[in-house]
Every structure is written in structure tokens, then in C-alpha cells.
Amino acid sequence: MLSPTVVVVLAAVLLGETLALWLGRRAKVDVDRSVVAIVLAGALIARLAFVWQWRTAYLAAPGRPTVLNLWASWCPPCRREMPILREAQANYPDINFVFVNQGESAQQVHRYLEEQDLTLSNLLLDPQGQTAASLGQVAFPTTYLFNAAGRLIDVRVGELTAATLAERLARLTALEGSKKAGKRLPAQRLLSSSHR
Known part of the structure; x- marks a missing residue:
């Protein structure tokens, strides 16, 4: 076969x-x-x-919220937030983190990760930048937060600080927790307050 x-x-x-x-x-x-x-x-x-x-x-994380980060190693804000995202990936095992490099070769990404001593799970390469193009993004970094059902909950264009990421992840986990408990938080409130 x-x-x-x-x-x-x-x-x-x-x-x-x-x-x-x-x-x-x-x-x-x-x-x-x-x-x-x-x-x-x-x-x-x-x-x-x-x-x-x-x-x-x-699909490795069915029923789990997902954080999708579009980044490039030549982007200074991306480089600054990558250690913060690595820590979040380690500290939030119930959230699926996916890192999609835009427009770079495997060698460039590997060299950057080695230089910065970064280890990331779910690291994907998109050498043509088709993910950013399909999502209409032109700025890096851009981070998308999806709930466990795969619905987009939040978008952050620009660098995430540790405090901003923690706040957004807390909201995402609170939203997921309230759904499990049978309560509904209005997504509009979450979205309107998230674009600071």
C-alpha cells in the first residue's frame, strides 16, 4: 500500500x-x-x-483554546515577545499555542531559535507568508486567540507584553470556564475591551 x-x-x-x-x-x-x-x-x-x-x-488540541502567533525572526517586536510566548506555552498546558513563521526558510528559523535558545512546540513554517495573506494581516507580530470551539475571540496586532498576554489568556480561560459551567460571557465585551 x-x-x-x-x-x-x-x-x-x-x-x-x-x-x-x-x-x-x-x-x-x-x-x-x-x-x-x-x-x-x-x-x-x-x-x-x-x-x-x-x-x-x-487538531492535536481538540476542545482546547488556541493561540495562533504570526511572526518573523527579522521583526524586533516578534523577537521580544517570543520568550514571553514560550513561557506562556509552558505555563498554560490547557491552551494550544501555534507559532507560524512568515516568509522565512527553515534554516533562518532554526538559526534564530538556536541563537535565542528557544524551544517551541507547534512551530510551523510558511515561507510564502500565505497564512498572513489569507488572514489579511500585513503587520507582525499578530496573535489570534480562538476558543475551544475554534471561534475567533481576540486579535492582537503588535507586540505582547507579559502583562497583556496574561490578561488576554485569563479572559480566554475565564470564557472557557464559564462555558463549561453553563454561563455565557458576551464575546462583544471581550472583543471591545481587548484592542487596547
Whole structure:
């Protein structure tokens, strides 16, 4: 039986071959089908790998609130808040933290993490910055807080201080606690007071 990765690669190569053949006939030029197939397969595999990483990181915590942080190592505010987020990840085991690096290679991210002596769980790479683009974000860092049902509760554009993060996490856990107890806190109150 073929692994899912092999199936994806074969499907991508087949798609690339088909597209290259079609383009060659359509434009009546000689198209190097193997090059087109490899480029398309590589692009598809990279995108599917990112989607799989996100799905794995997010689904690893069903029923738990999630903090999604978009960051880059060249961003000074991102660099300042990363140790704070690492501590929060260690101190709040009931909250799923996902860190999505935007626009950098694995080597750049690895070098930064080693230089800063940072260890993070659920670290994803998005070299094309598609996550930020799909969320309409242009500034880093940006942090999203989702409740256990996956609903967006809060967004912070800019650097988080330890106090600000603690306040937002306290609100998020209070909201989750009140839902478990059968009480409902109005999300509008939480959102309106969170954009300070």
C-alpha cells in the first residue's frame, strides 16, 4: 500500500505532466514537461505540507483554546515577545499555542531559535507568508486567540507584553470556564475591551 505522501507526489507529477502537455499543445511550443511537472509538484507538495502541519498542530488540541502567533525572526517586536510566548506555552498546558513563521526558510528559523535558545512546540513554517495573506494581516507580530470551539475571540496586532498576554489568556480561560459551567460571557465585551 502506498503512503499518503507517495500518493500526493504521484498525483502532483501527473497533474504537472498533464498541464505541461496541454500548455505545449496550446502554445505550439516545446515545453520541457519534466521541468513543469517538477515545479508544480514541488509547489503543491510545499502547500500540502504546510496545510498538513497546520491541521496536525491545530487538531492535536481538540476542545482546547488556541493561540495562533504570526511572526518573523527579522521583526524586533516578534523577537521580544517570543520568550514571553514560550513561557506562556509552558505555563498554560490547557491552551494550544501555534507559532507560524512568515516568509522565512527553515534554516533562518532554526538559526534564530538556536541563537535565542528557544524551544517551541507547534512551530510551523510558511515561507510564502500565505497564512498572513489569507488572514489579511500585513503587520507582525499578530496573535489570534480562538476558543475551544475554534471561534475567533481576540486579535492582537503588535507586540505582547507579559502583562497583556496574561490578561488576554485569563479572559480566554475565564470564557472557557464559564462555558463549561453553563454561563455565557458576551464575546462583544471581550472583543471591545481587548484592542487596547
